Amino acid sequence: xxxLGRTTIAILxxxxxxxxxxxxxxxxxxxxxxxxxxxxxxxxxxxxARQLKIPATHDPLSLIRRPGxxxxxxxxxxxxxxxxxxxxxxxxxxxxxxxASKVLWxxxxxxxxxxxQLFQAEKLAGMGTFASGIAHDINNPLYILLAFAxxxxxxxxxxxxxxxxxxIIDAGKRxxxxxxxxxxxxxxxxxxxxxxVNVDDKLKEALNIARYATVLQDLSIVRNFDEKFEVLANPDxxxxxxxxxxxxxxxxxxxxxxxxxxxxxQDGIAKISISDTGRGIPKENLEKIFEPFFTTKxxxxxxxxxxxxxxxxxxxxxxxxxxESQVGSGTTFTIEFPNSAII
Ligand SMILES: Nc1ncnc2c1ncn2[C@@H]1O[C@H](COP(=O)(O)OP(=O)(O)O)[C@@H](O)[C@H]1O
Ligand SMILES: [Mg+2]
Numbered sequence: 001x002x003x004l005g006r007t008t009i010a011i012l013x014x015x016x017x018x019x020x021x022x023x024x025x026x027x028x029x030x031x032x033x034x035x036x037x038x039x040x041x042x043x044x045x046x047x048x049a050r051q052l053k054i055p056a057t058h059d060p061l062s063l064i065r066r067p068g069x070x071x072x073x074x075x076x077x078x079x080x081x082x083x084x085x086x087x088x089x090x091x092x093x094x095x096x097x098x099x100a101s102k103v104l105w106x107x108x109x110x111x112x113x114x115x116x117q118l119f120q121a122e123k124l125a126g127m128g129t130f131a132s133g134i135a136h137d138i139n140n141p142l143y144i145l146l147a148f149a150x151x152x153x154x155x156x157x158x159x160x161x162x163x164x165x166x167x168i169i170d171a172g173k174r175x176x177x178x179x180x181x182x183x184x185x186x187x188x189x190x191x192x193x194x195x196x197v198n199v200d201d202k203l204k205e206a207l208n209i210a211r212y213a214t215v216l217q218d219l220s221i222v223r224n225f226d227e228k229f230e231v232l233a234n235p236d237x238x239x240x241x242x243x244x245x246x247x248x249x250x251x252x253x254x255x256x257x258x259x260x261x262x263x264x265x266q267d268g269i270a271k272i273s274i275s276d277t278g279r280g281i282p283k284e285n286l287e288k289i290f291e292p293f294f295t296t297k298x299x300x301x302x303x304x305x306x307x308x309x310x311x312x313x314x315x316x317x318x319x320x321x322x323x324e325s326q327v328g329s330g331t332t333f334t335i336e337f338p339n340s341a342i343i
Contacts, residue, residue, distance in 0.1 A: 013077070038058065041058055074096070115312070120188055206243045
């Protein structure tokens with residue numbers, strides 16, 4: 001242990017195993033990663049480490065020789081590296097090699113698969129809330145489409161037929177757009193490692209889905225996008241965070257009120273807030289809302305898993321989530337991301 005009580009770690013090997021360890025340890029404040037080494041500069045762990053500003057080197061020996069390392073984890077599977085470690089490591093440095101590192105990696109992989117299945121299950125269960133909003137939005141173009149199609153059956157004037165066919169195509173495209181938004185969101189995640197994600201774009205994408213949370217009556221949307229920035233995250237998970245927070249906000253307003261989306265940067269930390277003018281959250285519920293299965297909504301409207309997953313996802317990226325609420329006047333959720341860059 002170091003003076004601060006943190007365990008210092010060096011990872012050798014930046015393939016799947018090294019990347020998984022890197023991902024796990026960056027979420028644990030009591031562990032400090034001093035560096036990662038791999039001969040292949042472009043391996044995923046090396047790229048990820050550089051994004052996180054963790055030293056990444058192609059020379060394992062320089063890392064092994066470094067003083068102050070509590071634990072070396074070797075996931076290279078390379079016997080010559082084992083020998084290098086034995087010969088050159090500092091006497092006080094411990095080593096977790098081959099089989100032990102693999103067991104740890106298997107455990108991490110199992111845990112992260114379970115967690116991502118939970119995120120996906122919540123997303124699909126939550127989509128039931130959108131059914132009536134989607135049906136409402138599809139109904140209008142569908143009505144136009146049927147009315148013009150019936151007209152065409154009787155119409156003999158070719159220019160009029162063409163004009164009505166164009167309206168049918170437009171209505172069809174609107175329905176297609178709705179379906180694309182929804183099916184894209186329902187799909188399981190395709191990204192494995194975090195990548196830089198444009199926050200403004202993700203907020204817009206999320207709004208295209210969350211708007212179906214209720215049949216919109218009179219909703220104004222205010223966007224205060226101060227600075228454009230990217231955060232290092234899984235784009236699908238970030239979308240799920242925004243969709244969940246916006247869905248809650250829109251539901252809290254029953255489709256009537258103002259949804260304010262703000263982004264700004266403070267002391268190098270990206271901040272995103274989603275604010276509504278809805279019914280608010282009573283003080284006694286403020287602690288409970290992040291607990292799994294806590295919901296004040298009737299069946300079919302809520303699962304009680306939304307905010308729990310939002311918090312878990314944000315924690316995964318060393319971020320923070322805060323809530324301020326006033327019963328009767330509204331609620332603001334603020335997300336903070338340390339791994340961000342202004343673009
Ligand atoms: N913006 C909000 N305004 C008012 N209440 C909210 C808001 N966001 C969350 N809540 C409260 O927190 C509870 C839990 O939210 P969540 O975990 O998303 O589950 P669900 O939406 O399925 O109920 C909600 O049932 C609601 O009571
Ligand atoms: Mg919810």
